[in-house]
Amino acid sequence: MNSPLDILTLQPPEAIARPAQPFDVRRIRADFPILGERVRGQPLAYLDNGATAQKPYAVIDALAHYYATQNANVHRGVHHLSQVATDAYEAARRKVASFINAASDREIIFVRGTTEGINLIAQTFGREGVGEGDEIIVSEMEHHSNIVPWWMLCREKGAKLRVIPMNDRGEFRLDAYKTLFSPRTKLVSFVHISNVLGTVNPAAEMVGIAREHGVPVHIDGAQAVPHQRVDVREIDCDFYTFSGHKMFAPTGIGVLYGRETLLESMPPYHGGGSMIQHVDFDEITYADLPNKFEAGTPNIAGSIGLGAAIDYLNSIDFDGAARYEAQLLEYAHAALRAVPDLKLIGTAKHKVGVLSFVLSDIHPHDAGTILDLAGVAVRAGHHCAQPIMKHYDIPAATRASLAFYNTREDIDALVRGLHKVRKVFG
Numbered sequence: 462m463n464s465p466l467d468i469l470t471l472q473p474p475e476a477i478a479r480p481a482q483p484f485d486v487r488r489i490r491a492d493f494p495i496l497g498e499r500v501r502g503q504p505l506a507y508l509d510n511g512a513t514a515q516k517p518y519a520v521i522d523a524l525a526h527y528y529a530t531q532n533a534n535v536h537r538g539v540h541h542l543s544q545v546a547t548d549a550y551e552a553a554r555r556k557v558a559s560f561i562n563a564a565s566d567r568e569i570i571f572v573r574g575t576t577e578g579i580n581l582i583a584q585t586f587g588r589e590g591v592g593e594g595d596e597i598i599v600s601e602m603e604h605h606s607n608i609v610p611w612w613m614l615c616r617e618k619g620a621k622l623r624v625i626p627m628n629d630r631g632e633f634r635l636d637a638y639k640t641l642f643s644p645r646t647k648l649v650s651f652v653h654i655s656n657v658l659g660t661v662n663p664a665a666e667m668v669g670i671a672r673e674h675g676v677p678v679h680i681d682g683a684q685a686v687p688h689q690r691v692d693v694r695e696i697d698c699d700f701y702t703f704s705g706h707k708m709f710a711p712t713g714i715g716v717l718y719g720r721e722t723l724l725e726s727m728p729p730y731h732g733g734g735s736m737i738q739h740v741d742f743d744e745i746t747y748a749d750l751p752n753k754f755e756a757g758t759p760n761i762a763g764s765i766g767l768g769a770a771i772d773y774l775n776s777i778d779f780d781g782a783a784r785y786e787a788q789l790l791e792y793a794h795a796a797l798r799a800v801p802d803l804k805l806i807g808t809a810k811h812k813v814g815v816l817s818f819v820l821s822d823i824h825p826h827d828a829g830t831i832l833d834l835a836g837v838a839v840r841a842g843h844h845c846a847q848p849i850m851k852h853y854d855i856p857a858a859t860r861a862s863l864a865f866y867n868t869r870e871d872i873d874a875l876v877r878g879l880h881k882v883r884k885v886f887g
């Protein structure tokens with residue numbers, strides 16, 4: 462497709478969806494226009510997928526198609542376009558439900574992203590159910606968005622955080638986890654896949670342990686959904702959150718999955734339009750799920766874009782993509798280990814394509830700047846996970862994070878860039 466945004470040639474997303482075919486990275490790359498861009502005169506090697514992933518034509522076109530032919534507000538209008546927009550919005554919710562195998566689309570709440578999803582749980586379930594002296598279990602390898610909302614809640618309520626420790630490979634110490642439970646434990650909240658270490662945590666096993674204590678579990682799935690199939694019923698968690706933009710969908714849209722009975726019992730989060738049944742100055746009744754948690758005009762285009770990203774993942778042999786990515790990770794590990802004085806952070810047995818490292822005492826920002834000149838996009842810093850930096854006693858790290866559209870050439874460009882970094886700063 463030469464001109465994806467030309468509305469005259471625009472195809473509705475259904476027409477673009479293809480039957481699943483064996484994974485072929487060349488063909489896949491052609492679906493992502495930005496991968497053909499040059500950066501600083503070099504071909505782009507985009508290795509910052511942990512921060513945000515690129516978007517396929519299928520998603521870009523779905524947004525253009527929505528705005529060009531369907532735009533209206535949802536849930537309210539009696540007119541044709543409003544009904545079309547509402548149908549598209551609710552169809553996206555059903556796609557999300559089936560993508561993570563939720564029991565019902567009433568369990569899918571559209572939010573801005575993982576961060577808002579977690580804050581929603583903290584400010585509703587948490588505010589109502591956590592009191593003085595209660596405890597919430599988090600872990601040492603959390604993103605700040607799965608620490609700060611709980612810390613704020615604990616400060617307000619006089620509750621405290623208990624922290625699951627990890628070993629130096631970046632794996633949870635499950636023996637220690639088991640000892641953290643007490644009769645005051647109100648919630649366990651941990652990351653499915655670490656954005657710094659790539660560790661894939663044994664989610665179902667950890668939920669099983671929490672179940673023995675009757676404690677509900679939230680899982681931060683921001684890095685899991687782009688890399689592997691997630692089945693919330695198989696994991697048996699109570700809450701699961703993720704962001705659209707890390708799974709090839711637009712920014713500003715994300716999902717909170719919650720077990721229906723729990724969501725039913727929770728108070729609303731934001732007050733406003735769409736989340737009520739009846740408003741009187743004496744008495745307000747709230748809407749049913751999922752509207753109860755979706756006050757105001759939602760991100761309609763974003764949710765449709767998320768639905769298109771899910772259609773896209775279903776069309777490309779996602780399992781084949783995960784296998785391809787695992788092979789690429791092997792290749793990248795070997796290539797980085799051959800770089801002198803490079804220390805990998807995060808060497809769990811079970812991990813996905815995230816490669817954090819430090820290079821002798823060269824500051825990660827300096828490394829990132831030289832890599833940028835070579836067209837290699839990586840991230841440098843604390844990656845919103847300062848407790849992990851503390852564990853390894855480093856202020857920051859450089860991170861290359863993979864998606865299924867990356868290639869060995871991208872890794873080779875990274876390694877060439879790192880040799881340049883050593884020459885400049887070594």
Ligand SMILES: *Cc1c(COP(=O)(O)O)cnc(C)c1O
Pocket residue numbers: 511512573574575576577604606607652654655656681683684704
């Ligand atoms: C990115 C990320 C978040 C936060 O996601 P937002 O899209 O910024 O809300 C939370 N947890 C993990 C593991 C992440 O990688």
